[in-house]
Amino acid sequence: MAIEVGAKLEGKVTGITHFGAFVDLSGGVTGLVHISEIADNYVKDVKDHLKIDDVVKVKVINVDKDGKIGLSIKQAIDRPEGHQPPPPQRERTGAGGGPGGGERFNRGGQDRGGRPFNKQSAGRPSYGKPSFEDKMSRFLKDSEERISSLKKNTEGKRGGRGAKRV
Template identity: 45%
Template sequence: MTLEAGSILEGTIVNITNFGAFVEVEGKTGLVHISEVADSFVKDIKEHLKEQDKVKVKVLGIDPNGKISLSIKQANPVKKSAKPAEIDWDSEKKKQQSSAKFEDIMSRFLKDSEERLADVKKHQDFKSKSSKKNF
């Protein structure tokens, strides 16, 4: 198979660095950046790859200087299940009931806080009126 963007090939890891792995593909060496190693976050690339491992890579691109960008995670797409997700309808009802409880709690809180705020304003008005009388 020819070395061109979009092609999926098999290669051998020849060197591992902190930022990625160099893979030899069809006699040329390309770089798999650490962000293209796995679908999950990769902190230490050496936990995922070893030198001389055979890996399937996708050619992302070749720049004018001949540098080859490769990806392991794009060469091995995650297979999605054809089975639809199971929904627990009872838990959905419970969520609705708990949200109704939440709404009741919030409305009581608003009512109480408005009453308290009104009391505070009355108290401040009374204090300001009584202090003006003393002068």
């Protein structure tokens, strides 16, 4: 059986990796469903969506010259004309609603640096922990001290940029 791009087929999941799942189509022909082609929403772990021996409907999205077959589960789903999947939902937390209002998006309970944060205390000062403004003012103070120290050290030496000679 010739595999053509755009064909919708049924296959059996034969292997699961961290980057996708291998699907046996028929006659020993195997293709890969990349993790980004498993579902419309974000897939963190393939094992949350698929299991070995699951029968899935897939669409052939590409066939390489070397015989590799790219498959998609999310493109195999029949949708009405003009229907688009809803955008991923992100939970908003924090203070302020406008630009620069301290808005944060919940990414599984983590802030942008990957550190966990507490939804209940978001936007409120936490006593004992310095706020962003406190950290920023401390950084600026330290930075100015370091710059002035560097200037003092380079002015006394010859060859410093625009240094005064004594």
